[in-house]
Amino acid sequence: MTETPEATVQATEYEVSILPEDDINRPLFVITVQYRGEGRWAVTRHGSCLGTDGQWEFGIKEYDRGDAWLDAHRFDLDTALRLAREAAPHVICNGHTALDAYRRTHPTP
Template sequence: MTTNEPRPAMTMRQIREGLGHIEPGQPDPIVQTTGYTVSCLPEDHDERWTYTVRVSYRGDGLWSVQCRSQYVDADGKRSPGFCWSRGPQEPATQAEMDDFDAEQAEWLKAYRFDHVTALRIAKQLAPTLTYRGRTVADALAEPVA
């Protein structure tokens, strides 16, 4: 006997379980992008890492921009990194963040960005990098060994 009563739509998980693509009750993996490499030099260039900007996820929807071992703010000002009484690592919990003083909170505000802003800063910075007087253009112009 068939019925014309509508059935509720199946979720993607139910469809995948029904097709045997995943085991029922098994949790779905979470895939998260945590970083980007921004450079004007091709991937196989010997000096690519010298002229690279890194964009890294820092939690709570915020990203950092780093050039070599320094953090970069929206104006291009560089900082050696987060500094607080418990060592060089950034706080991992809300309780640790509650221990911030105003200066530390201002540092985080200046050196953390939303995703779009962090990538924009990195893309603007990448072509302007120099190392020991050599520019990105100099590195690109030299023959690859």
């Protein structure tokens, strides 16, 4: 009888936002950090991908891009999470940033 290999578990996606998990606006302002293989992660939001230059560029499919583009839009996990955290307050939806949304729903006393 052939032995069954042990199942492996791997995290492949993180959500990054300045809005709390239970905030009704959170889904509109979430940035996703997704594993893309070979130790490389993409920082994505609504079909766009964050580059090393801090700019969002439409198109996240690896087969659509060359190696130079991928090198500018794929990161090790620590770098991807840092970039996502830095970008999180500035995500825009309907002309408002995530920080605007946070301040509207979580006013300081």
